[in-house]
Amino acid sequence: MAMEHVTENQQLERATRIAHTALKSRFYKQKYAGQVKTDSMDAWRALPVLERKEILTHSYPHSSDMLTQPLEDAIVISTGGSSGMARYTTYTHAEWDAFVSCQSEAMRILGIGPSDRIANLFIAGHLWPSFLGLHDCIKRLGAVHLPISTNIAMEEVVSLCRLFEPTVMVSLPTFFVFLADMARRDGFSFPALSMINYAGEHLSRAATEHISSALGVKRIKAGGYTSADAGIMGYQCEHCAPGVYHVPTSFQFIELINFDEQRPAAVGEKAEVVVTNLSRSSTPIIRYRVGDVASWLAAPCACGDSNPLIQLAGRSGQDVKLGGGFISLDTFGDCIGAQGEPFSLNFQLEIADVGGQFTLDLAVETAGEVAQSRLDALEQALLAAIPELRVAREKDYLRSFSIRAVKLGSLPRSPITGKVARLLDQRVR
């Protein structure tokens, strides 16, 4: 029971085949000036990296420039664009199968198997792939699929989960926080539930504790380290600390590159993730600069898996720029979490610029009414935890700071993914 491991030479061979196929596309033919010399790692590293902007401009349906073959026997999926600009990509059905095979193996390694009843709590539709992808993963695991989705009313989701008693639930952190809020308010639980598997968003420590205590689940695991454009790039075993992932070497070729010095990173050195997908040749993703920072871990994993380990850095969630400093949104979550009931960990922070000063509006979902004194206490906790906020108030940069309690489930969710945007920074134009 392990993810296949291939050597770096084998990876280079496979990646080279993909790069040669890529020359059939208009985009790569131009990018590589018609040729690819990849007989060594040095030659491979001479290939220019692929930027996110290029994928956006040259992807289906706006363009067919990245396609190496006619579009047939394929699935079109959305890869993101919660901020208005939707992005899409195409997989042949065989490439899709390779992707779900890798993803399902990651779930198997976490101990999910045939006797599990898995509640699929993703939104279906809008070309969003999660619901369908999980369906295929569950089939491969031979487990029992409960295709409940979150397209339906939350009350129905809860009653179906209570009726069918899933052992595993798979969804987004936003959903699990909401479910925990409801469980705490209405006093229900899921006695058979042994694992929560999340994807799609960062899960803060405060939110983890909130979910774990309200739902009585100790095992809360990330489905993987994933990029929408390249697919799963890391999976966890029982020995992996948060932020540490095994690389699925037969599925992705991952390089860590120090771009300042144009060289591969040494073990332990933080550098940028560059990924080549080894199973996609219809829309090749070659040396894609993902935008994440990571380092190689030296020691082999205690689980015995030969696939190397990477440690992600700087994926602790979003940061807010305030008065010259960067504040982690998790700091807001920590302060809200410390207040306890009836505060949810689903919140939205909106920052706007008004005549050289800024305004801060924090909306927090709560189960029921909240006394003003509780909101005041939260404000004091935030001012104590975030010096930049105190300084901004003292120096009069902070025009207003309001904290509002809103009903559970009332913060706007993306209709496509179900995510709550935790930060609305109106200063960024």
Ligand SMILES: [Zn+2]
């Ligand atoms: Zn391991």
